[in-house]
Amino acid sequence: MRLERRSASLPTPCAGNLPAMIVLVTLTVGLVIWVTAWAFGIKAFDAFLFTAIIAFVAAAVQIALPFVRQIIHGPPASPGDS
Numbered sequence: 203m204r205l206e207r208r209s210a211s212l213p214t215p216c217a218g219n220l221p222a223m224i225v226l227v228t229l230t231v232g233l234v235i236w237v238t239a240w241a242f243g244i245k246a247f248d249a250f251l252f253t254a255i256i257a258f259v260a261a262a263v264q265i266a267l268p269f270v271r272q273i274i275h276g277p278p279a280s281p282g283d284s
Contacts, residue, residue: 221264228260229253 232253239249 225257225260225264229257232256254282 236246236249237255239252240246264269
């Protein structure tokens with residue numbers, strides 16, 4: 203009788219949410235930068251704009267990444283192609 207590892211049979215819970223998690227982590231880091239910049243005397247709105255730019259860039263990269271990969275690697279092969 204062979205014992206199967208439990209981790210091999212269960213899917214990872216966050217595998218499908220990785221792009222959303224990347225954007226969430228980027229937003230969190232941006233908010234930390236916002237509070238830190240605000241504490242050093244930078245105007246709150248200016249620091250927030252920097253945070254917003256970081257979050258929008260992260261979201262845009264996650265949106266564009268599948269299209270860039272398709273352009274680089276080409277379209278998926280059809281069943282009859284060799």
